[in-house]
Every structure is written in C-alpha cells, then in structure tokens.
Amino acid sequence: MPSPVGRWLQVKACGLVQKSSSLAKVLLFSAVDQAATRRSQPEAVHCTNTQKIEKMGRSTATKDAQALFRTLHSAYAATPTNLKIIDLYIVFAVVTAVIQVVYMAIVGSFPFNSFLSGLLSCVGTAVLAVCLRIQVNKENKEFKDLPPERAFADFVLCNVVLHLVIMNFLG
C-alpha cells in the first residue's frame, strides 16, 4: 500500500510525464525521423511506464535538435562559394572582437579609446560584410538590379571611411 506521500509523488510524476509527453508531441510533429511513428500514441501513457517515456521524451528532444542541425547544415551547404567566403570573413571579424573583449576583461580598459576603436572596427567590418552579402546574394529580389561591382565599391568606400576614423581614434 503506497503511503500518502508516495501517492502524491506518483501523481506529480504522472503530471510531469504528461506535460513532457505533450511537449514531445509538439516536437514530434516536426521530426522527420522514422522512429517517431512508433511513439505516436502519447495519450496511452501509463504511469507505470513513466521512466521509459521520460527517457524517450528527452531523447526525442535531442534527436530533434540533431535533425535541426542536419537540415541547417545541408541548407547552408547549398549556398554559393562567394557567399561562404564572406561568411567566413564575418566569423573572423566577430571572433577577433570577442578576443578583444576577453583581453579587456583580463587586462583592464585603460586606453579606453583604443579599446573602443579596436572593438568597433571589428564590429564595423562584420556589419559592412553583412551588407555586402545582402547586396550580392542572388536570391535577394530587391537587389537584382544592382551590379555586384557597385556593391563591392560601396563596401570598399565605407570600409575606407571606417578605418580612417579608427586610425584617428586609436590614439
């Protein structure tokens, strides 16, 4: 005979399981796994199968995350090479900015103008590269009349202005 506390705990666990199973139902709708069809009766959950269902719920989430990353990866692999090069440049700029911030956190921000100009130069080049990518991307209908040479020339001009200011502000 289960004690009142034990009974209460069981009820709580049932509720939790049902909540997690409904979440799993939502996730399941978007999963393209063949394994999902096996678990498509969450209403028939019994409290006795709590542990098995919980483990399945958690693994559904991770499976969905993995499926998501796989689709993202495959979709991204389809982008043309020139855009991928620009993306690499953006990643480089952002990583440099992060390194600068970490360095400032360790060493202190004394010549604040130098820190600011270094950080903003990285952020600025990242932003400008994103703008270039937007304008050069062939899938962008708004910019299909814009020749990519003009986009690149704008990019270079803006970078020149940005770096002129940074050189001045660097101290």
Place this chain on the structure above:
Amino acid sequence: MAALETPQSSTLRQAFGNVIKYESVIHEFDPYFNYRVTQFLTKNGIYDFWNWFDDRTWYPLGRVIGGTVYPGLTLTAGTLWRIMNSLNIPLSVETVCVFTAPIFSAFASWAAYLLTKEVKGVGAGLTAAALLAMVPSYISRSVAGSYDNEAVAIFALIFTFYLYIKALNTGSLFYATLNAISYFYMVCSWGGYTFIINLIPMHVLLCIVTGRYSSRLYIAYAPLVVLGTLLASLVPVVGFNAVMTSEHFASFLVFIIIHVVALVYYIKGILSPQMFKVAVTLVVSIGLIVCGAVLAVLIAMVASSPTKGWSGRSLSLLDPTYASKYIPIIASVSEHQPPTWPSYFMDINVLAFLVPAGIIACFLPLSDASSFAVLYIVTSVYFSGVMVRLMLVLAPAACIMSGIALSEAFGVFTRSIKFQLPGVTQNSPVNAGDTGNVMQNDVVKTEKSEDSLKERPSRKNKKKEKDNVERATVVPKTEKRLSVLPLEASVIAIFLLVLLGAFYVVHCVWAAAEAYSAPSIVLTSRSHDGLHVFDDFREAYGWLRHNTEVDDKVASWWDYGYQTTAMANRTVIVDNNTWNNTHIATVGTAMSSPEKAAWEIFNSLDVKYVLVVFGGLVGYPSDDINKFLWMVRIGGGVFPHIKEPDYLRDGQYRIDSQATPTMLNSLMYKLSYYRFVETDGKGFDRVRNTEIGKKYFKLTHFEEVFTTHHWMVRLYKLKPPKNRIRGKTKKAKSKASSKRSGTLKKNPWH
C-alpha cells in the same frame, strides 16, 4: 530646380531684413561667444583652438574651450572665411559670422525639398521647401547676425534625415556612409544630436514591429550605429559619453534587436516551416534565460547611478518638472520654459492646422519614409511642448507635413477641375503617373494597384509601378468620375488655399521684420518724435574697454558674460555657459547680500568692477531687478543663509516702500537705484510701475564710475579697504589682532 531657387531667395531676403534695418551686428548673447571663438580660430589656427584654455572667463577657474564647445559652427565659419580670403575676397570675420546663418538656412530649405521628395514626391518637396523658407520659428534663429549653433544644426538635422530615408528607400550602402558623415557634422554642431540618435532607432523598431523589416532597413541602420558612434566619440565634447550615457543606449539596443531579427529572417529563409518551428522552441527556451541574465546586469548598472545615467538637460525633457525641483539654473533660462499656446500660432502659423491633414496624407499609402515623417512630427510636437527652444525642431517637421498636405490637396482639386473641363479627353494617363502615384491607390481600388502597394520594393522598380498605373487608368473612367469633386467647389477651394498661402506669407514677413529682427544688443522704440535707438550696452562695453586695465575683473549676472568678454575684452566671473553652479551661486549670493558682505565676496574673487543692468528709467523689462529672484533662488540653493521669503513681502516681490528690509539693503537694490531719485525727483520705476522704497542713500563700499545714457547699464568700482578703522571697533579689532596676527581682510569662507 528652377522653382527651388525662389524659396531660397525668399529666405535670404527675409534674413537680411534686419541687416538693412539695423546694421551688420551680432545678436543676443550666445553668438558673441561663438564670434570670439571664431576670431581665435582664424587668428591662431586649428591646433591652438583645439587645445585652448580660456582664462578670461570663470575667473579664477577658467574654461577648457576645446573640450566643452561644439565646434561645428565655428569650424564652418572659419573654413568659409579661409576660402573667401584665399580667393582674395577680403571679408572680415565678423561679416562671415553674421552671414553664415542665412546661407545655411537656404541650404536647409534645399534639404527639406530633398527629404520631402523622398517621402512623397516632387510637388510636396517644393511646397515644403517654400514653407520652410519662411516659417518664423526658423527665421528667428537664422537671421543675419544670429550666429548660434542652431543656424547650422537645423540644416544638418534635415540633411541627415534625408540621407537616412534615401538609404532606406534605395538600400544603397553609399548613402548609408554619407548618412554617417552627415550625422558626424550634426554631432559637431549641436547638443540636439541626441534627437537623431534616438529617433532613428525608434523608427527602426517601429518598422520591425509593424512587419516592415527588409534588408534595406538593415543596410540603412547598422552601419550608421557603428560609424556614428565612432564619429561621435571623436568630438571632444561628447567623447566617451557616446557609449556611456543613457541617451545613446537606445541605438545599441535596437542594433542588437535588428541583428536578432535579421538572423531570424535568414534562418526562416533557408529552413522548411516545420524545422523552423523546432528551431524556435529550442532558441526561445535558451534565449530567454540568457536575455534575462543580461538585462538584470544592465539594469543593475544603470540603476546604480543617481540619475540613471541621463544628463540633467535630457532628464528635464522627459520629466518637465525635474529642472524646477532640482536644478534652478536650467529652470531659470527663459528658453527652457514651456511655450504658451499663442506662441505656436506665432511661430508656425497656418502650418499648425495643416499638420494633421499631412499626417493623414502620410497614411495613404503608408511607406517606410512616411511612417518616419509621422514619427518625427509626433516626437517633435511633444518636445516642443516641453521647451520653447525646441519649437525650432518642430518647424521643419511641420513644414514637411504641411507641404505634403498642401500638395495632395492641390493635386485633388486640380485633377477634379481637369477631368471636368469640357472637351478634355482621357488620353492623359501619363500625367497621372507622377502625382497620381499616391492618389491612384486611393481612387482606383483594383487588384493591380494593391499589388504595387504591397510589394514596395526599392525605387528602381518605379518603372514597374508606372506600368501598373498605366494599366489601371484604362479602367473605366466612370469610377474616377465618381470620386472627383464638383467643379465649382474645386475652383473655390483652390482659391481659398492660395489665400491661405498669402496670409501665411504676410504673417511670416511681418514676424521676421518686427518680432525676430531685433538684435537684442541694440533696442529701438517708436515715439511721437520718431525712432529712438538705445545703444547702451555697447556704450558700457566700450567704456569698459577703454577706461579699465586689461586685467581687471568684472562681475555681473551670467547673462552678460559672453558679451563682456567679447566686446569689452575683460575677464568675467561667470558667463552664459553656466557650467559651474556654485560659482554662479556665489555671485548670486553677493548680489543678494548687504553691501559689506557683498564687498567681501567680490574682494575674495579679485573683482574690480560690478556691472548692473537697470531698466527702470526707460521701461526695459529684462533688467537685473526682474531677474533678482532667480539670483536669490540659485544663491540660496548653495548658501543656506539666503532665504527667498526674506525678500518677499506676503509672498509678493516688491521694491517700493512695502519691501522687506533685506530687499532694501541688498546690493542689487542699492546698485540699481543709487541716485535714481535725481532723475525725476520721485524715483518712479517704469518697469515695476511704483515709486522705489529707499530713495536717499549713500554707498559705503562701492563707487559709481559710469552710467549709460538711458541708465540701462551701470558700472561700479569696489572701494579699496580703509587704511585705518576709527571708532569703537578699533579696540575690539586690536584685541582680536593681538590674539591672532591675522590681516584686516576677513575671508568670508572661514
């Protein structure tokens, strides 16, 4: 463009009106300081200007000019002077300074044309430019001689907005770069640049929230934030405030938001809808936690500073009662008071009721640019209601809106007339293309026009829209006939609109000639025997310049500081910059104290001369006795022994026989009314309209050295301390001096 020249020439003609009436002279108070700075710049070059420490003002503290002045105006005028002189056109610095403002007001009207053209079209642009050319509010700050920051800053404001809208409409990075450079010019020119850096993020947020996000928005906004912050930090006045004060945080917040939104749109584009839902649930759960943590840190940082990071002036914009409670100096400036209702009609006249029509016209159809115009007018109306000085920011917005309204109205009426004139056939769809670009969507509700409304791409696809319009006009003419106004009504309406415009022009010319042309350094009045000219200020400054030593210090209320340093070339104690409240409170306390105490205070500051402005003989209302209560309040804010109720009788401020003894003994009273009874025998003060209280008295510690022709400016010299002290005090003093070998002069601060 030929039509554009007339608005500009009318601006110039109005701005020069007062040069014709008075002479080429610099007005008011602040322009004198700017003029002095420009003189220094042209004489010594830019490096000395950048590092200039001024010791002729705020004695004994001095002022770091290079780091506390907005250099845009002086650099512009200096460059103009340099160019003129290198072309062998020998203009003096004063001439260049006096005429800078009208030149830039003409540029501002051109910028307003460009901005409104981007929002609505060429017709609206021309109307807006014509309206801005004459609006009294802007004329008041851009007359020839008003050499103040706003003269250049309003042009920079409108031009920056134009470049932002152009970048938004075309998605061109080139215009975004130009936008950042123009924003830099605005930061150099005026403290009101915070309006731009808060309005543009607000507009971006509005576009995102209403579902109008596009990659053009990203290109228009993101480079502006990065470049703009960097360029703003370059200006010494702003420096690191560009990243540390709350006024700029909005732009950073929206910068982060727009990146998040851009990422979301990008991922949405490459994923299928189901996978997108997965991604959303995953990200939302993690992201919420991270965001909450970051927000908590930020709030803790901002809340730890007492004003939450905002400066006093900005806080008084958000909470209009803040200044009157905490900072009496900001509350005492007459430009910082809220405007009265009549001042709206005086300053923007007819535009006040054309603006709502313009707002409605902006919604038909709503585009990114027109939503920006609506946001601009709404925020500027709020801010102009807080401070009368900011009516100047309202003026361009009101002109743009009214220009749109007028041009739309004219379009409707003229089209009604055109389609109802007998003998007119239907082969004029080409004309409908330009002005009808907007009206088409109102009049003809076919699917094609709705398509052109929905897919609002960049302006390059105007050709496609034109095709749509031409196809749409082939639609049966009966539909158009139905929504056209009757012929007589249209004719009368056009006539009335022209009459409205005529009234506006008449009012503007009158306002510019009578109300805003006065250089307050020279006053005039009409009487039965002609025009009287009161040139007392320049007389007093000239006397100071020629009859005192170069190193003599002059004490006066802070209003006259700039003029004294510029025209009299003497060191002053406090001036219009009002950056040091305690110093101003010291001078205020001295003016409110009895003669002996005031002498002590002034002596400790090495003051030689005291300057007092008095309007009682001629009826000049802005004299020091009228400003005296502010001196008491500001002094009392720092030195608690000055209490305002001591100077009021039953809560009323009086200077007649019912005045309190503290008032009658104060230095300001004595210096203003010394020997005043000799003028008419009764001592009748024309400003306060009473006879004064104490009529016959002598000054013990000051001596009068000069009073101008109309008694408007009075100069006094501090008497040197006596060599011997006679009478009872001698024994007490000798006892005291035997105890300590102190000097006769007591330091009032110990």
